Amino acid sequence: MNPAALVTLVVLLCSSSLGNGGKVLVFPVDGSHWVNMKVIIEELHSRGHEITVLRPTDTWYIQSDSPHYKSITIESPAGFDEKFFGSFITTMLNLRRQGGSFWARLSLEYELVSKFYNMHAKVMELMGQIFDDAKLMQSLHDTKYDLVLTDPAIGGGVLLGHRLGLPLVFNVRWTVQGEGHQAIAPAPLSYVPIPGTELTDKMTFPQRIKNVVYYFFTVFQMWYVTDSNYKPFVHRYFGSDVHYMELFQAADIWLMRNDFTFEFPRPTMPNIVYMSGFQCKPSKPLPKELEDFVQSAGEHGIIIMTLGTLVKNLPQDITEDIASAFAELPQKVIWRHQGKRPSTLGNNTLILDWLPQNDLLGHPKTRVFVAHGGTNGIQEAIYHGVPLVGLPLMFDQPDNFFRMKARGVAKVLDIATMNKDVFLEALKEVLYEPSYREKMKALSRLQRDQPMKPLDLAIFWIEYVMRHKGAPHLRTESYKMSNIQYYCIDVAAFLLAVILLIFTVFISAMKFLWRKMFSRSKAKKE
Known part of the structure; x- marks a missing residue:
């Protein structure tokens, strides 16, 4: 097919799709x-x-x-x-x-x-x-x-x-x-x-x-x-x-x-x-500066943390504990945080106002995703096979993370009682216990295995x-249907009435026959 004909065909196809x-x-x-x-x-x-x-x-x-x-x-x-x-x-x-x-x-x-x-x-x-x-x-x-x-x-x-x-x-x-x-x-x-x-x-x-x-x-x-x-x-x-x-x-x-x-x-x-x-899709290459930071993590890999679109920042004492825990790890950390910069922040942690979440989750060096438990973030973590540390805050987030915990792919913390030691222990458990990653990879294969x-x-x-x-x-x-119809309460009532009617007729008939038999027996004796 010559180039002119090919262009014409493409235009016709586009016009057809737009027309429909x-x-x-x-x-x-x-x-x-x-x-x-x-x-x-x-x-x-x-x-x-x-x-x-x-x-x-x-x-x-x-x-x-x-x-x-x-x-x-x-x-x-x-x-x-x-x-x-x-x-x-x-x-x-x-x-x-x-x-x-x-x-x-x-x-x-x-x-x-x-x-x-x-x-x-x-x-x-x-x-x-x-x-x-x-x-x-x-x-x-x-x-x-x-x-x-x-x-x-x-x-x-x-x-x-x-x-x-x-x-x-x-x-x-x-x-x-x-x-x-x-x-x-x-x-x-x-x-x-x-x-x-x-x-x-x-x-x-x-x-x-x-x-x-x-x-x-x-x-x-x-x-x-x-x-x-x-x-x-x-x-x-x-x-x-x-x-x-x-x-x-x-x-x-x-x-x-x-x-x-x-x-x-x-x-x-x-x-x-x-x-x-x-909404999940394969990851795209990271910007050069971010890719250089990720590569500097070496074999230890990186941790991603973001608490979604609604949470701009956490109370300062919590952010200090989180930063202090991150600083004790050999991994590099990319943290979406818009509040005051924690004084305990380590050299291994990069704070950003925004991060390319999907592209980072899909990066081969990503080891753990610290998240709040929104459905979008959890689905992306499943898609890319990244285990989770959960800090659920409200709405459906605790329930979402419970489902992930039940499947063995997440460690869930209560933000009301969390401190540096608790957070650090949770990170280490998910990082170094292979079952978290293995089970998340299996879950990812299940999610992706679809006919279209x-x-x-x-x-x-x-x-x-x-x-x-x-x-x-x-x-x-x-x-x-009304609740009475939906749960067949009317049908149950009707059948019960029929049973009661039959039982009543049966009892009445038995009483009648008994009286008949009793009256005949009495007449014979007389």
Whole structure:
């Protein structure tokens, strides 16, 4: 084929893909959730789809200008501003360090529940403004989007998708009621642990008691945090006979950000698609200065430490202990830290405001990853086969790290009681006990051993929903049933009534026959 013909063919192919592209409206969640949503957006854009992202005014990660999407900024906050989360994290850390007393624990839970309540209240205010903006809603209708892609950790995208009458695809780990599976799939409490219990799928009798107690505690949280915010809104805009969770359960596809290298075995549903590690990719070469520092570690290798996007710095005494422990190791350390420089910092430790996490995790000299336990970081550690030392802080992080601990690939510390000696001992254990690395390498092989790349799988199902205008044949209609119908309480009551009726008739018949026989016997005697 001559060059001119080849160029023509490429242009035609590109034009064809762009011509077949769909229109996707994205309602994301900020912070680390946006980091993985952005991966999907960029891939959709590369395949010729037109993306529009809705963003509030207080966003700090979701940029208004991007080569991969257009944005619509709603002139209202959604409770996700950086200052809010910064102060919240500081408060949570201080409460945890007060010790393990009942009142400290109660204060911690109260603070967490209160913040979530306020956050969802802000989201409902934002959605009310969107729904009441006739011009904006008409514009969204007229654009004729093919679907809404959203993260159901907040309900804004779910509500908007139903208001516009569009198919829904979730990029999901959590919904407004907790872990995603709980909203759509059966979850027997006998072997499906409630997040936060730090239990596996193999529970003893006392552990099952704990699991059931935690379940009822989460029900109370849902009643206070989500029911009180979402019920009035949904009744106002969708009707008094609609429960807000019905709108979540009616989603077409649930793109689940984990799989069973991370989850314990449990029931699932046909419209749940597992895409664990979809954001992971092979490492790229490091910048020269960083590569030189890594190579200077020699055979000892390097340790990476970062506590994610929300934690700018830790209390000073903790950073001093961490720096002092690092200084006693022969490994080189790359630490993402934006607070005051510790006075105990050793010559082997490089402090950065930002680090290329994926590229460092994929480097052959990386030995240990010290992390806070966000899903993204753990999935990247699994992908690259790097064992972990955990400093979980809040939200799902303790639960995430418990799963890694149960698989023998992580040593987990309590930041409330951690000191230099405890941290140093944990580092040495993971560095020099081969089982941590061996088990993580095995977990990495399991995660990678898939028929197609997780990101390709996610895009396939998004485009599937576009092609077929939804996927109702994969979605159970059980969410339309009442609890009485779902648990067959009405059937049990009916069968019990039939049994009682038969038993009553039988007893009555026996009494009648007995009286007959008794009366005949009496007549003969007379």
